[in-house]
Amino acid sequence: MGSIREARQYVKRLLEIAEQGGDVEAVGRELRELREVMESSAVVSQQVEYERQGIKQAVVETTVPLTGEQQQRLSAAIQKLLGGPVAIQQQTNPEIIGGLRITVDDVVIDNSLRGQLARMLQVVHQAPAPAEAVEEDE
């Protein structure tokens, strides 16, 4: 149970089962357990707290850890962009090769090397095949 979103999905499914004439008592028990798990997880309770205060959470992915000063500048920039308080969660992810990728809710601001390569590949795929580069063998 890594995030509030997953928990929400889970609860929704449980309620659906209850609605279809499932064991309401069992569903209730399950929900109480879920709450305990959620509250015991530091990450999740932090998320709940942010959501309550209306603070958006941005996940920033880079290949190397950001310095304190870089983080502050980035945080100021993102706050300006979204127009509200933002909590930054930093992750290192070697898969993006270089640059950085910022995820806020459903929106991804992709400035990673990997993303650029993927888009270049798309350009090449869409262009007609270079016929002159292929020579027929006798």
Added chain:
Amino acid sequence: MRVNSDKLIAALRQQLAEYEHKLQVEEIGNVVEVGDGIAVVDGLRGVMSQELLDFSGGVMAVAFNLEEETVGCILLGPDEEIQEGDQVRRTGRIAETSVGEAVFGRVMTPLAEPLDDRGPIAADQTRPLELKAPGVIERQPVCEPLYTGIKAIDAMTPIGRGQRELIIGDRQIGKTAIAIDTIINQRDSDVRCIYVAIGQKLSGVRRIAAILQEHGAMEYTCIVAACASDPAALLYIAPYAGCTIGEHERENGRHALVIYDDLSKHAKAYRELSLLLRRPPGREAYPGDIFNLHSRLLERACKLSEERGGGSLTALPIVETQEGDYSAYIPTNVISITDGQIYLEPELFHQGVRPAVNVGLSVSRVGGAAQPQMMRQVSGRLRTDLAAYREYEAFTRFASELDERTRQILGRGQRMVEVLKQRQYAPLSSVEQTIAIFAGTRGHWDDIEPDRIDELEPQLIEFIYEHHPDVVETLTETEEIEEEMAQRLTDAVEEFKGSLEAEPSDQE
């Protein structure tokens, strides 16, 4: 085959020269559930209905059910590679297909991927699959004929440009044959054709393409195929793709004909998707909006007003019935949407009456206005003659004991049935049809054995074209057959019959 790396690098460099690095802002979601050709995605808050979604791995999907937290989408490709948790991107585009010159002469999927061996489809224009039909002001009544080249249809249930005429009947009795003949008959007209194959065998589609090719009809025809093995979503969008291609022609003042073969399979594909997306089932387990599914498709066929360019899109939907049950759900729906139907009957087909059109049940509600005066004149008595024949048909077995009048009606009816028979892939021009039907309705065949008509009719047409080109010319130019013209035609037919008696050896 060898690849020249220098040239390849140069080509790549050139292609990438246009690439410009921009900060990419995307909206993403995650797959929650996938299977049976549908996927449920969490996130994608800003997604539009019918928007194309890009699943990692290159599979595309269309957003279908927009719910509070999730989006239900239909996959346009295989779902095997997609896993729970995969990222899904918005594309910002509504589902669309390629249109214009480049698609004609091609066999392709509804998303304009080629199915023939002629390389990518180099279309420079695309058009959304779902568009609203033109309004009342933008239309005009059907006024120009669209010849199918089939005597039984052009004479009795004429079709006009912009009309929707349903072809309905059981399996294997020549529904597709009528559609193919109609396409072939457009070779001398300015009508572009689109044949949409929904849920058919690939081998069947291949065969149709070969037949059209053979008759020189492929160059103005586009085949949109979603085959039996394709995901239901592709079958569902196929007719809309075909319609969009035709609409593009219509909007540009040209004429197009689109054939949906067939809409019963389309309805089944939509039922499958709807049930998987947990939409509530209705009659025959079809969802509640199954009527709208077909009406919004067929409403897009129309004749535009002169201000809008006067283009037209004619639709020939095909519906398959089970055991002749045309009062089932889908057939009645489509019958009520269209401007008439051509009803094919298995009994007629097996008796050798081909095309097996049931004249009594077939109607064309608006095509009459588009039928040329000439054809109306010669075919006027056809319907009544045939109706009288059907009424007396039961007495045929007592042939010897019948009175003269009944015998006459029966004789005429039998010959008219023969006249309306026609071979496949042999559409006739309107003048040829006029001659053939004229000979029948004016009683010129009455003293000829019915089973010889099939063989004599082409000879008659050839004879008139050869020996009386003036008659043919007048028929081509004028709209009406005047008294004097009718006399000349009569004389020509009699002359032909005279020539038969003169050289009987030719007929043996």
